[in-house]
Amino acid sequence: MTPTFIKSFRALAAVAGYLIVKAGVDGVAVATSETDPLIGAADSMGAPADGMLDVIQGGHGEVRAGGTFVFGDPLTSDAQGRAIKAVPAAGKLVRIIGFAMQDADENDIVPYLFAPGCIGTA
Template sequence: MSALLIKSFQAAAAVAAFRFVKFAAPAADRSVAQANAATSPLVGVSDSMGAPQGGLADVIQAGLAEVRLGGTVSAGDFLTADADGRGIKCVPAAGEVRVYGAVAQAPGVADDIIPVLVGIGVLTPA
């Protein structure tokens, strides 16, 4: 993959490989944890190594990366995190801002690892 920006962050909890990560305590520090919802404050995608609790997690914040999927997606779908940090299609929800962390570059199904273009944004309710 050709990541443009990779930063190391201390892992507040264990982070698996190829998962969306979020700031664990955004008001307190820059530590990260595996994302667990479509509303998580995403930082980027963990690399192939992941990180143990207290270790350093290399997080791809821009460019090409790979994400393990939590469901079926199509190429071009905006992806967000499921409860285990896996990529799922980001779908707007009434009254709730959804955070996406990447755009799928290939179709896939649950547990596939696909290429993605990392870029963080939000979908707001209509």
């Protein structure tokens, strides 16, 4: 994969590689919900608590799948920071980190195109 922008943030707790992270106070943490303020996915190395974590914030990155999705699906976070297909839900603003660049099954490491945004229902 060819990330075009990688930013380092302080890990508020240990973060394993390829997990989706959210913004926190003075750092980042593993995302636990599709409504978290998602900012990207950790690189392959992850980071220990209070360490510096490289987060892919531009171009193509890789992420761990939390379930089955297909090429082109918008991706959000499950409760463990893994990527799942983002589905609009009434009364929720679902945040995404981008789009799947290949099909995936649970626990696969797959490429994604970083394209942060939100989806919701009308």
